[in-house]
Amino acid sequence: xxxxxxxxxxxxxxxxxxxxxxxxxxxxxxxxxxxxxxxxxxxxxxxxxxxxxxxxxxxxxxxxxxxxxxxxxxxxxxxxxxxxxxxxxxxxxxxxxxxxxxxxxxxxxxxxxxxxxxxxxxxxxxxxxxxxxxxxxxxxxxxxxxxxxxxxxxxxxxxxxxxxxxxxxxxxxxxxxxxxxxxxxxxxxxxxxxxxxxxxxxxxxxxxxxxxxxxxxxxxxxxxxxxxxxxxxxxxxxxxxxxxxxxxxxxxxxxxxxxxxxxxxxxxxxxxxxxxxxxxxxxxxxxxxxxxxxxxxxxxxxxxxxxxxxxxxxxxxxxxxxxxxxxxxxxxxxxxxxxxxxxxxxxxxxxxxxxxxxxxxxxxxxxxxxxxxxxxxxxxxxxxxxxxxxxxxxxxxxxxxxxxxxxxxxxxxxxxxxxxxxxxxxxxxxxxxxxxxxxxxxxxxxxxxxxxxxxxxxxxxxxxxxxxxxxxxxxxxxxxxxxxxxxxxxxxxxxxxxxxxxxxxxxxxxxxxxxxxxxxxxxxxxxxxxxxxxxxxxxxxxxxxxxxxxxxxxxxxxxxxxxxxxxxxxxxxxxxxxx
Numbered sequence: 122x123x124x125x126x127x128x129x130x131x132x133x134x135x136x137x138x139x140x141x142x143x144x145x146x147x148x149x150x151x152x153x154x155x156x157x158x159x160x161x162x163x164x165x166x167x168x169x170x171x172x173x174x175x176x177x178x179x180x181x182x183x184x185x186x187x188x189x190x191x192x193x194x195x196x197x198x199x200x201x202x203x204x205x206x207x208x209x210x211x212x213x214x215x216x217x218x219x220x221x222x223x224x225x226x227x228x229x230x231x232x233x234x235x236x237x238x239x240x241x242x243x244x245x246x247x248x249x250x251x252x253x254x255x256x257x258x259x260x261x262x263x264x265x266x267x268x269x270x271x272x273x274x275x276x277x278x279x280x281x282x283x284x285x286x287x288x289x290x291x292x293x294x295x296x297x298x299x300x301x302x303x304x305x306x307x308x309x310x311x312x313x314x315x316x317x318x319x320x321x322x323x324x325x326x327x328x329x330x331x332x333x334x335x336x337x338x339x340x341x342x343x344x345x346x347x348x349x350x351x352x353x354x355x356x357x358x359x360x361x362x363x364x365x366x367x368x369x370x371x372x373x374x375x376x377x378x379x380x381x382x383x384x385x386x387x388x389x390x391x392x393x394x395x396x397x398x399x400x401x402x403x404x405x406x407x408x409x410x411x412x413x414x415x416x417x418x419x420x421x422x423x424x425x426x427x428x429x430x431x432x433x434x435x436x437x438x439x440x441x442x443x444x445x446x447x448x449x450x451x452x453x454x455x456x457x458x459x460x461x462x463x464x465x466x467x468x469x470x471x472x473x474x475x476x477x478x479x480x481x482x483x484x485x486x487x488x489x490x491x492x493x494x495x496x497x498x499x500x501x502x503x504x505x506x507x508x509x510x511x512x513x514x515x516x517x518x519x520x521x522x523x524x525x526x527x528x529x530x531x532x533x534x535x536x537x538x539x540x541x542x543x544x545x546x547x548x549x550x551x552x553x554x555x556x557x558x559x560x561x562x563x564x565x566x567x568x569x570x571x572x573x574x575x576x577x578x579x580x581x582x583x584x585x586x587x588x589x590x591x592x593x594x595x596x597x598x599x600x601x602x603x604x605x606x607x608x609x610x611x612x613x614x615x616x617x618x619x620x621x622x623x624x625x626x627x628x629x630x631x632x633x634x635x636x637x638x639x640x641x642x643x644x645x646x647x648x649x650x651x652x653x654x655x656x657x658x659x660x661x662x663x664x665x666x667x668x669x670x671x672x673x674x675x676x677x678x679x680x681x682x683x684x685x686x687x688x689x690x691x692x693x694x695x696x697x698x699x700x
Contacts, residue, residue, distance in 0.1 A: 126169040159486035159605040160233060167234055174231040185228045187216035190615050193638075194646055199476030199616070201225045214652065229482075229608065238610035245614050246313040247337040249621050253306055256628075268456055269334075270305040270464040271327035271357045274472060275320075276480050276609075282602045284485065285319025291478070299480060299606060301613065302326050304334060309464035310624055311471065311617050313337075316606040324361025324377075328369060331355060335372075354443070356460055362440070364414040364422045374448075376441045376457045379426075383412065384438045389426065399451045401458075402432040407450045410440060427453050467624075474623075474638025475616040482608045490601040497599070500592045507585045514574045514582075521571045525564060532560045630679035644672050659694045676700055 136146035146152060155163060169175070177185070195211045196203035204212065204222045213219035276299045277289045284297040300321045304313045313334055315326065331353075355361075355370070357377040367375070392408040410426040413419075427439045427450050441453050472478050508515060535557040539546045548554040575582045620638065627636055650663035665673050680698040688696050 122164075123169045123175070126167060129166065129168045131168065131171070157484050159484040159603070160236065160607055161605075162486060163484070164234060164236075169234065172231045172234065174228065174235070184217045185220075185225070186615075188212050188218070188220050188225060189229065189612075190619055191215040193475045193616065193619055194642070199479055199481075199612075201229065229611070232611055233482075233608045236607060238607050238614065241614045242314065242610060243333070243337065245618055246334060249310065249312045249618070250306075250334065250337055252621075252625075253308075253310055253312070256625075268307045268354045268356050268459070268463075269331065270309065270460055271323060271331075271355060271361065272303050272305065272464065272468060273321070273323045273360060274301045274303060274477060275299075276301070276478055278480055278483070278604060280485070280602070280604075282485060283598065284602045284604055287320035297604075299604060299609065301477075302330060303468070304330055305464045305468065307463070309467040310621055311468065312621075314610075314613060314617065316610050316613065318604050318606070322360075322363075322366070324357055324363060324366035325369070327355070327357065327361060328366065328373075331373060354456060356457060356464075358460070364412050364420075365416050367412075367424065367440075367442075368414065368422060370442070374441065374443045376439060376443070376453055378457065379410075379438045379440055384410070388412065389428075395430075396450065398429070398454060400455050403454075404430045405450050405454060406430075407445065410438075429454055470637035470639065471620045474642070475620050477613060477616055480609055481612040484605040485602040486605065487600050488603045490599055493595055493598045493601070496595060497592065500588050500595075504585065504588050504592060507581055507588070511578055511581055511585065514578055517574050518571055521567050521574075525567050528560055528564050528567070532557065532564060535560065626679075630682045631675055632678075634675065644669060645676060654694070657694050658697050660697045660699065662699045665700055673700065 133146055133149060133152070136143060136149060174182075191212060192199055192201065192204070194215065195209045196206070197208075202222045203209065204220065204225060209222075210219055275287050275289050275291075277292055278284055278297040278299055280297050282297075286295055287298040287300050288295050289298050298319055299316055300319065301314050301316045302321060302323055303311045304327065305311050313330055315330060317326065353373050355373050355375045357375065359378050359380055361367075361375075362377045362379055362383070367377075388411050390409050390411070392406055395404045395406055397403075398405050406428040408426050408428065409423060412422045412424070414422060424440050424442055425445070427441070428436065429439065430436045439453060439457055441448070443453065535548075535553060538553055539548050539557070541547070548557065623638055623641060627634060627641070644666075648663045648666060650661060653660045653662070663676075667673075677700050680700060683696070683698055
């Protein structure tokens, strides 16, 4: 593509100033219309040879990447335009050059055209999986099983165009959105993700993502020498409890929670005696449950169930395919409810700390809305069948409606001749009032006859009206805008790695203290100081904050650990930290 693009001519040369875009260039109709188009539509006409990214040296690329990686530190909202603010000047220290927002925007935009987001996501996942595995990050509590948490993050997409929709919980409304599915390891570190348009089935997509993760680790599920190949537990919330999803989980163990409407006493069998929960205030019962697949009527799915009755009066039902011989009832409950402290809480802080909840730039492509087209076709067939079934009463109703039209017009004329006084209709003469009442009676008579015809086939008429109303609502939604997620995935990949580096710093250097990214920024990363270069050693001296003596003591110990690591700068300089 790079070689082929050299044959493309430069566009609108007369509207540029020494290669720079001008206001007249931005006003060209073709430029304005293509600005927010999807990459798929624009890339064929893109002169890749003119892109600066292909001319950069490895050192320059490294600086740019460090600058993007450092965005959470030098901005409060994760947006590149905030780099021009005062705090953005820290880029010079962090990346080696004090970039302006426009320069970073251009680099990110060019990254987008290379379309490497999926490759980058896979590389990041492979790196962090192996990294945390080497650090012994798998969850070995009481068992040899490793937990993986699957979670979703819905991001509001503010656009006037009709895009794929989903429920944005933070705003409490259904709107245009992008949804990301994240997979976290046993200690809640986000290691892999995918971005989707609108609402997504977390359970189904999470399963395909787990298959990819297995490939990244180079693990074979048939390899009995590697216990983690099969002894992996997927911990999902209620979004993954559909029977269709559970049936497809064959190579993994899972734990999820059922909705209240999925559980009745009639479905429960083989109930064990009640026992006290070892790790909390509750009583547990081990049993089995029969669930019917709503998409494959008649298919019964049987699985192990744990009923939890808390001392405060609440109750819930967990399901798993882990056998009782391998995993105790207490461990099932503990593994599921560890989601909050081990993953949910950290992920909540991470999203806020690196602004994962913000969408970073997008283009839109008009595509056929296959779901809606299918619904329209089904509704049209249903309406046609009902109209054939109700052919006789509908023909009688049409006759009544034809008789009604002239009477309604007459009634309207008489209404206009009347006036309303104290809530009552008053006519100027008695003759006009009699005529109005007579017409009114005739109309009511026809309406009653029409109502009788409908009542004889009440169920069919209600169904017909409902389907016609729905058809009218969706008939103009055959096309929908599909949002380009390339740029958003790229930036989320950098943010995810930044969050993992911070987690590593907290666990390795701060003795695993529970700390949000926000606290890390405010207490440590924002400390003032200076750097001195002596030979090949870069000495960084930070000013102590006397208001936080305990934090400073921990930071001093952290520096001792970092200095023993002998971390190198990209230009073969060794770092040395001092407080």
